[in-house]
Amino acid sequence: MTSTTSAPALDTAAVVESVADLIREHYVFPEVARELADLLRRRKAEDAYPAGSAEGLADAITEDLRSVNGDLHLALKHHAVPVPPGQGEAVLAEMRRSFDASLGGVPRVELLDGGVAVLEISSHMFPLDWAAQPLTAALTLVAPASALVLDLRRNLGGDPGTVAFVCAHLLAGRTHLNTMLKRQGEVAEQSWTPAFVPGARFGAEKPLYVLTSGNTFSAGEELAYDLQQLGRAEIVGETTRGGAHPRNGWTVHPNLELSVPIARAVNPVSGTNWEGTGVRPDVPCDAAQALDRAHSLALARLAG
Known part of the structure; x- marks a missing residue:
């Protein structure tokens, strides 16, 4: 018997009500939150949502959640x-399983011809209390390189604190990265690079390139965007997916987790963020x- 068969029966109506309530209470844009809650309840009254399939329900509700403003962090995720x-x-x-399978989020460290190092960070910017040790080891290893290529093509997001930790190895001094605003516009917190990092720093002067793809998302995008806006790195590759809102998650059924953005990022250089547009490569x-x-x-x- 698989682990999914032990879950309680799916009560579609109860799940929809829970999702609508959480969206209305927590989504960063209150007017959109009310519109989405009304939409979900209207669709429920129309019997538009499948019964008996948690995965099918997750897909249908996610489609409706993204139908108003296209926020890719809004989702009902099936596990x-x-x-x-x-x-x-x-x-x-879910992230812990990925962390354990990816050498702590640094699956590739390599020295190419000409003293150019490559450091891949994927599949996520894992929570810093997990990732500090492997990231410190990897960043220390590449610190003497003449140039660095930071590969984020497979990075799907994660912890802004880990973004700040990585940036601290690539910038000079404490640097303001982002300000997070809550749903009423008040400041939730500011993101700065830490004053101290363990291990060696690559530093703020040597050439730095960041690789992106159409799959790079969320905190992976933030790292690319922060370094681009500060003029520290050239972005090489494809425009990223475009998800800039930090989110929280709520389990609404043993196999279903609701993802809700609860703030929005404002970059001190651009005055905006990459939501909906993605990070555009240089x-x-x-x-x-x-x-x-x-x-x-x-x-x-380097030759020049």
Whole structure:
């Protein structure tokens, strides 16, 4: 018997009501939140949502949640393995499995010809209390390189604190990265690079390139965007997916987790963020060719 068969029966109406209530209470844009809650309840009254299939219900509700403003962080996520009931526990359980399978989020560290290092961070910007040790080891290893290529093509998001930690190795001094605003516009928090990081720093002067793809998302996008806006890195590859809103998660059924953006990021340089637009590369090219292109750019700059 699989773990999914032990979950309680799916009460579609109850799930829809829970989702509508949570959206209305927590979504960062109150007017859109009311519109979405009304839409979900209207669709429920029309019997538009499938009964008996948690995965089918997740797909249908997610489509409706994104129908108003296209927010890719709004989603009802299906988990084949039942997840804990606590807030945010579902995504953490899934991310922990990815962390353990990816060498702590740094699956590739390599030195290319000409003293150009490559560091891949994927599949996520894992929580810093997990990722600090492997990231410190990897960033220390590439610190002496003449140039660095940071590969985010497979990065699907994660922890803004980890973004700030990585940025601290690539910038000089404490740097303001973003301000998070809550649903009424008040400041939730500011994101700054830490004053101290363990290990060696690559520093703020040597050539830095960031690889992106159409799959790069959320905190992966933030790292690329922050470095681009600060003029620290050239972005090479494809325009990213365009999800800038930090989110929380609520388990509404053992196999269903609701993802709700609860703030919006404001970059101190651009005055905005990458929501809906993605991070646009400085050097556009297919993601598959991005590493070769960045390597060539680095070699030419070093030679010059």
